[in-house]
Amino acid sequence: MSTAQGSSATATATATSVPSQSSVLASDNKLSQSTTTKTTKTTESRPKKVNEFNDGREKPHYTWGQSWKDWIKQSWSSNYDNSTIESRLLSQLPFYPESDGKRRASVVNTDIGNGQFIHEFYIENIEKDETPDICKEIVLVHGYAASLGLFIDNFDSLSSIPGTKIHAIDILGFGLSSRPKFPNLASSSKQDIYKVEDWFIDPLETWRQKRGINKFVLMGHSFGGYLSCAYALKYNKTITTPLTGLQSNLIDKLVLISPVGVERNKYSFLKKESNPRISLEQEVLADQEDIVEGKPLEEPPKTRTRQLFDYMWEKNYSPFSIIRNSGPVKSKLISRWTTHRFAHVYYHDQQSFQNMHDYIYRIFNGKGSGEYAITRVLAVGALAKLPLIDRCPKRFVDMKLPTLWIYGDKDWMNDEAGLEMTNEINDLSIDEYSKKLASFKIIKNAGHHLYLDNPPDFARVIFKFLNLK
Structure with missing residues (x-):
């Protein structure tokens, strides 16, 4: 796949030194030790969540025969290379590859050095x-x-506003960006975790400079939300607009879409409270009076399956290595996810479903790279070793950075932690500026991939936060 270098950046930021992770570490240490909040506990009764994997949706059946056919086509047909399959998917849009008169779009590979590139789908609304x-x-x-x-x-919806520019990227080590060998980084200290984060966010900053992006809204989903927060903590700064001379943040607003790694937990290197969140398994098995009275709870015995999972997690095994080595079974394994996630597409347009399934096949079977970071940054149970809630509130308030924390009503991610984060930010911002800086929203009829499950409501919430509609 050829790599066309992206445009060079124009220097517009005020001269500031790039922050070191040691300075960020010192800041996090200070925050974890001294920051206090006045967050009001939410007492209203919240409806019980319906798990998105048990919500009654009818999943199509992907046959073993189809899996064999996919393996043959994906392995030997020239019509099933990365760029062709991605183009086939993106061509479902009304403005790609040809403009619709209002928007134009292109695929851009930006050289970030060391023979690596960031892959991007760029959309620009050219209306006045x-x-x-x-x-x-x-x-x-x-x-x-x-x-x-x-x-x-x-x-389509996000690019509908005149003047909008969308940079949808594949972060280093994922998608169709470069997939260099992931270094054998340790994960036993704060400094170790920062090195893992830097592996992703430093190339992101290089890409931003190469693309000449000087003021933008940053939106990240799940692990991308976690990395977006890490990027903001390290790289957000004051910039000066060349034409007006006015100063503003590099990151105008930050949108976290069901981000992972928010909540405090027992694995944290930033211990801030003595009573970590009670696990679902503990809550089911424990005496409820013990929970109410705050008595310590015993961990439930681990099953063999749980022990095996924990072992694989701690040894940094990747589930995608199993898929990559499954031969003709690959497509069948992948269909377990695609037939659930895109069932609605299948029943509406089977060709569109197949385009997405083929695309996911390529992504999941790519060379192992960035996927090996997850077990270093997160402990078992997808709990961050450096929880965002102990890193972000005061720093975001000091930056005057508006944030939106958004979840699905069937989301398996911990939305209560997102609400707590919102409250902590707002407690600080009200004290400092007499206004709220953080917003919290729940999207109905949506799970962890809420942008896929309910695109119209997702767009409405985003537009409102950005003051676009």
């Missing part, structure tokens, strides 16, 4: 911008083991 004072340049970051194509149902 009636509100040039509102930032409409959006950088969209996917989640773990995902890629930019998963936002296929959002590109």
Whole structure:
């Protein structure tokens, strides 16, 4: 796949030194030791969640025969290379590859050095911008083991506002970006975790500079949300607009879409409270009076399956290595996810479903790279070793950075932690500026991939937060 270098950046930021992770570490240490909040506990009764994997949706059946056919085509047909399959998926949009007169789009591979590149789908709305004072340049970051194509149902709506520019990227080590060998990094200290984060966010900053992006809205889903927060903590800064001379943040607003790694937990290197969140398994098995009275609870005995899972997690095994070595079974394994996630597409348009399934096949079977970071940054149970809630509130308030924390009503991610994060940020911002900086929203009829499950409501919430509609 050829790599066309992206445009060079124009220097517009005020001269500031790049922050070191040691300075960030010192800041996190200070915050974890001294920051206090006045967060009000939410007492209203919240409806019990319906698990998105048991919500009654009818899943299509992907046959073993089809899996064999996919393996043959994907392995030997020239019509099933990465760029062809991605183009087939993106061509479902009304403005790609040909413009619809209002928007134009292109695939860009930006050289970031060391023989590596960041893959991007760029969309620009070329209609007259009636509100040039509102930032409409959006950088969209996917989640773990995902890629930019998963936002296929959002590109049309998000690019509908005149003047909008969408940069949907594959982060280094995922999707169709370069997949260098992931280094054998340790994960036993704060400094170790920062090195893992830097492996992703430093190339992201290089890409931003190469693309000449100087003020933007950063949106990240799941692990991409976690990395977006890490990027903001390290790289957000004050910039000066060349034409007006006005100062603003590099990141105008930050949108976290069901981010992982928010909540405090027992695995944290930033211990801040003595009573970590009670696990679902403990809550079911424990005496409820003990929970109410705050008595310590015993961990339930681990099953052999759980012990094996924990062992594999701690040894940094990747489930995608199993898929990559499954031969003709690959497509059948992948269909377990695609037939659930895209069941609605299958029953509406089987060819569109197949386009997405083929695309996911390529993504999941790519060379192992960034996927090996997850077990270093997160402990068993997808709990962050450096929880965002102990890193972000005061720093985001000091930056005056508006944030939106958004979840699905069937989301398996911990939305209560997102609400707590919102409250902690707002407690601090009200004290400091007499206004709220954080917003929290739940999207109905949606799970962890809420942008896929309910694109119209997702777009409405985003537009409202960005003051676009």
